[in-house]
Amino acid sequence: MDRFLIITNREKDTDFLVTKRIVAYIEKAGKAATLSSVSSVKDEGDAVIVPEAIECAIVLGGDGTIIQAANDLMTHDIPILGVNLGTLGFLAEIEEQNALEALDRLFRDDYRIENRIMMEGDVLCGNGQGSLQAKKPGYALNDVVITRKGFSRIINLGIYVNDELVDNFLGDGVIISTPTGSTAYNLSAGGPIIMPQASVMVITPICPHSLSPRSVVVSAEDTIKVVVGKSKKTQEAEAIANFDGKQVIDLGTDDSVVIKKAKYNTKLIKLNRTGIYEILRSKLGNNGD
Numbered sequence: 001m002d003r004f005l006i007i008t009n010r011e012k013d014t015d016f017l018v019t020k021r022i023v024a025y026i027e028k029a030g031k032a033a034t035l036s037s038v039s040s041v042k043d044e045g046d047a048v049i050v051p052e053a054i055e056c057a058i059v060l061g062g063d064g065t066i067i068q069a070a071n072d073l074m075t076h077d078i079p080i081l082g083v084n085l086g087t088l089g090f091l092a093e094i095e096e097q098n099a100l101e102a103l104d105r106l107f108r109d110d111y112r113i114e115n116r117i118m119m120e121g122d123v124l125c126g127n128g129q130g131s132l133q134a135k136k137p138g139y140a141l142n143d144v145v146i147t148r149k150g151f152s153r154i155i156n157l158g159i160y161v162n163d164e165l166v167d168n169f170l171g172d173g174v175i176i177s178t179p180t181g182s183t184a185y186n187l188s189a190g191g192p193i194i195m196p197q198a199s200v201m202v203i204t205p206i207c208p209h210s211l212s213p214r215s216v217v218v219s220a221e222d223t224i225k226v227v228v229g230k231s232k233k234t235q236e237a238e239a240i241a242n243f244d245g246k247q248v249i250d251l252g253t254d255d256s257v258v259i260k261k262a263k264y265n266t267k268l269i270k271l272n273r274t275g276i277y278e279i280l281r282s283k284l285g286n287n288g289d
Contacts, residue, residue: 001055001106003032005078007048007069009061010037012085018060018096022083025100029107048072055079056106056269062086063184067244070118070141070266079113079267081106090183090279093271102271112270116180116196117220119144120262123241123249138243141266142181144259146226146251147173147206149238156229159203161222168229171208173239176201176224176259180266183280191215195276201259220261227256 004026008019019035026033036048050073057080059069066082073080083099084092094102105111120137121144138144148155157174159166177186179194182202187193191204192215199220205213218224228239228251239251251257 001031001109003051003053003055004034004106005048005050005054005057006033006035007057007059007061007065007072008035008037009065009085012061012065018083018085018099022058022060022099022103025103029103031107050076050078056081058083059092060085062089063091064245066091067141068246070116071139071244071246074118074139074262074264074266077267079269081269081271091180091268093269105271106269110271114196114268114270116141116266116268117178117199118262118264118266119176119178119201119259121176121241121243121257121259123251124256124258126254138241138247138249139262139264140181140244141178142184142244143175143177143186144244144257145173145175145185145206145242146228146239146257147242149240149250154209155239158227158229159216160225160227161203161216161218163223163225166203166216167213169205169208169210169213171210171213172206174206174226175204176226177204178202183284186215192217193280199261201261222260224259225256226259228253 006019006023013019023033034051057069057073057078059066059080060083069080082092084095119140122137154170156170158168175186175189179196179198182194186202186204189204189206191202200217201220202215202217204215230253241249241251241257
């Protein structure tokens with residue numbers, strides 16, 4: 001690899017000390033580095049501009065920065081190497097102190113690429129009668145979350161897979177997760193951990209008002225539809241659809257979100273031989289166990 005795009009979360013590397021060290025190391029090796037920066041909250045001015053012939057994006061930050069970069073770069077088919085400047089860092093391949101050693105391996109093409117599925121979702125008004133977002137669907141590497149809006153009452157959701165009703169339930173919402181996102185909100189809500197290379201999607205209720213709802217795992221080739229219903233006969237539902245924590249769309253009664261596997265993948269560069277189970281023990285295990 002010879003041409004790199006450096007994407008830095010300016011709230012994690014406030015003085016760009018880590019960024020400058022990486023850029024200097026790349027240029028000293030006779031390679032090219034282009035710098036971009038983003039904030040934790042996506043602004044219009046945060047658009048990532050990708051020069052031609054970029055071979056790799058090096059993302060400095062936490063998982064949120066990597067997820068944002070994955071969405072920004074998905075149409076460019078550029079592999080991503082995550083450098084962890086955050087806390088848990090499930091998606092980041094290396095820690096800050098190992099960054100220069102990782103660059104040496106990239107220079108000599110000593111790496112492998114892991115493909116992660118993404119999801120896309122369309123928001124439909126009136127249970128399919130017209131589209132609110134037909135020209136600009138939402139995309140997600142981690143998850144699509146449909147939840148009640150603000151402090152509103154619980155919402156009634158109908159969950160369909162390939163137009164077959166799975167369940168109707170009352171609660172705070174539902175998470176539709178990729179395997180990549182299974183260790184995020186899905187895990188906190190009691191959902192299962194899915195191996196990253198699996199081609200599936202996970203449906204996990206959020207605080208359901210029932211003893212029966214559980215997570216459902218479906219094929220990535222399936223189509224999931226979530227329909228917002230009335231909680232009571234006299235109440236209009238207020239909900240939101242949230243794509244990877246960035247793109248938020250308001251929903252009302254009879255609106256629906258149709259989710260399927262996107263035509264784009266995220267390519268993550270892997271340098272370590274560390275397995276997913278070791279990562280889970282390291283990131284989530286109890287100290288001393």
